[in-house]
Amino acid sequence: MSKPATASPIDLGPAPCCTPLAQERIPAPVAGVLAHAFKALGDPIRLQLMSMIASAPGGEICVCDLTPAFTISGTTVSHHLKVLREAGLVDAERRASWVYYRARPVLMRQLSALLAVDAPVPA
C-alpha cells in the first residue's frame, strides 16, 4: 500500500537487521522487508496461530490441530498460514497425510531485537 510491495516470497538474505529501532534509523529497503513480517503478525488470528506454533511441544504442530481452535473455515486458516510462511515466520513440512508447521526463530529474534529499548530513559 505504501509501496508496490514485492509479491514474491521474502528473501531475508544476510540478516537485514539487528540494530534496535531506537538506536539507528532503518534504511528504506530494510523497512520494506521487516514491515512484511510485522504485517503478517498484524492479524489476531495469525498472531494466535504464531503463538500456537511457536509454543507447540516438540516445536511443531499439525494443521489439523490448529484449525479446530478457531471458528473460521479451514480455507481461511490455510490462507493465514500461507501469509506467515511467505513472511518467513514459519516453515511447513508435509509428512504422510499431514502438514506440520514450525516457527523460524531467526526472524523472530530479529524482530524482537528491533523493538528492544534500552534502560528506561531518566526524565
Add this chain to the structure above:
Amino acid sequence: MSKPATASPIDLGPAPCCTPLAQERIPAPVAGVLAHAFKALGDPIRLQLMSMIASAPGGEICVCDLTPAFTISGTTVSHHLKVLREAGLVDAERRASWVYYRARPVLMRQLSALLAVDAPVPA
C-alpha cells in the same frame, strides 16, 4: 497527551502481555490488542517513522522534520502518525506551531518480549 483533540488511543489496559509467544499461547482478546500494534508497524513508511522517532536525539522529533524525509504528501504522513498514535506506539505534543512526537517504550518493550525466543536451539 496535552490538548490535541486526541483521537481515541486504544486501551492497553493493565499490561496485556509479557510472556513470550513461544512459551505460552496468547489468549484471543490479548491477541486482538497486540495485533493492532503489529499492524501499525506493518507498513514500510510507518516503520521508518517509528525508527526516526525512537532514535531521535532528545527522544523527540518534529513532524516538520519527518515529512521531508519521504516522497509522500504531508497529508499521508499525518495519517500514518495517527495510526501509530492510536496503536499506542507514539505520543504527540504540540509546542508553539510545531508538533513533536516521541516513542512509548512500554508497549515497544512488550512487543519485543513477546517475540523473544530463548536459548538458540542447541542441536
Add this chain to the structure above:
DNA sequence: CGTCAAACTCGACACATGTCAAAGCCAGCG
C-alpha cells in the same frame, strides 16, 4: 484584525485483504 505556516480532518478513489464455497492435489486405504 489579517495573514501566513504547520499540522490535522474530510471526502474520494484505487488497491489490498479477510473470508468463504467450490474445485484441485496428495497420500493412504480398500
Add this chain to the structure above:
DNA sequence: CGCTGGCTTTGACATGTGTCGAGTTTGACG
C-alpha cells in the same frame, strides 16, 4: 484402480487501507 480425508488453490465478494486534494484548525507575527 477408485475412494476418502487432509490441506491448498482458485474465484468471488465485502470490507479495510494507503494515498491524495481541498478545506479546517491552531498558533505566531505584523
